[in-house]
Amino acid sequence: MVEISQIKSDKHGLDGNLLEKICSVMNQNFDPDDFELPKDSGWHIRCPSEAEWKCAHEEIELNLNPRKIEILADGVSNNYRGAMMDGRPRVFRGLGPMAKHRAAIETHPTQDGVTALSSAPMDRYVEGLVARLVITPIRSPEAKIVPDNADLAANIRGELFWTFLLGVIPSFVIPIARGMGSYAIEGWANLLFGGLCAGFVTGAIWRPRRPTFSYEDGEDSLITDG
Structure with a gap:
């Protein structure tokens, strides 16, 4: 069995191989009784996920020293879909x-x-890269995930509604209110075009906040935490 002392490094950084060795040794020697954890659940040691890190940051003021990069357990993505x-x-x-x-x-x-x-x-050494390990239960049920795609039809309906309400309707109401009702009829094409442009511009300034996405709205995934 490999001991932790055998995989220590004098460098002030990490790479994927070293981190994998450390986690492997920690999991091999881990005993739930040492931490008074229930044995009816499976446990493993790994880097925290982004959600776990942020939760610890909010609850116990977990922080990181300046000029450091702490590796997480998550794969890379450009959004939360x-x-x-x-x-x-x-x-x-x-x-x-x-x-x-x-x-x-x-x-x-x-x-x-x-x-x-x-x-x-993770395929090469990175200076200043650090890792913090967590003991976490193995989540066996299928995961709930944020849907990969937005509700495009609902977004289009909402945009059309606010464009007409904030752009098209005022472009017709204003000349009528000023006593130029005939222009609202004769110049309807210009008013419609101007209203659409104004409505689209308002989209860059304000739109109602979309409803918060709840756990119950998530989609099932075949991924487990093993």
């Missing part, structure tokens, strides 16, 4: 060089407490 809704790590879905990257929390070089979601390569 397809993300797990119960906190388990997100699996990278796709091909290409980003398959060898992992999501990471990166700190501002000078300002304490300022962080941003970033990514880090």
Whole structure:
């Protein structure tokens, strides 16, 4: 069996192979009794997911020193479509060089407490890359995920409604209110075009906030946390 002392590194950074060895040794030697954890659940040790990291940041003020990059368990993604809704790590879905990257929390070089979601390569050594391990239950039920696609039809209906309400209707009401009802009839094409343009411009300034997406609205996934 490999001991932790055998895989220590004098470098101030990490790579994927070293991190994998550390997690493997920790899981092999892990005993739930040492932490008074129930044995009826499976447990494993890994890096935290983004959701777990942010939850710890809010609940226990978990932070990261400046000029550091902390690796997470999530695969890289440019949005939260397809993300797990119960906190388990997100699996990278796709091909290409980003398959060898992992999501990471990166700190501002000078300002304490300022962080941003970033990514880090796992196929080579990265100076300043750190890892923080968590003990987490293995979630066996299928995960709920954020739907991969937005409700396009609902978005189009909403945009048309607000464009007509804030743009087209006022463009006809204003000349009628000023006693130019005949122009509203004769110049309807110009008023319609101007109203559509005005309505689209309002979309860049204001639209009602969309409803919060709840856990019950998530889609089933075949991914488990094993």
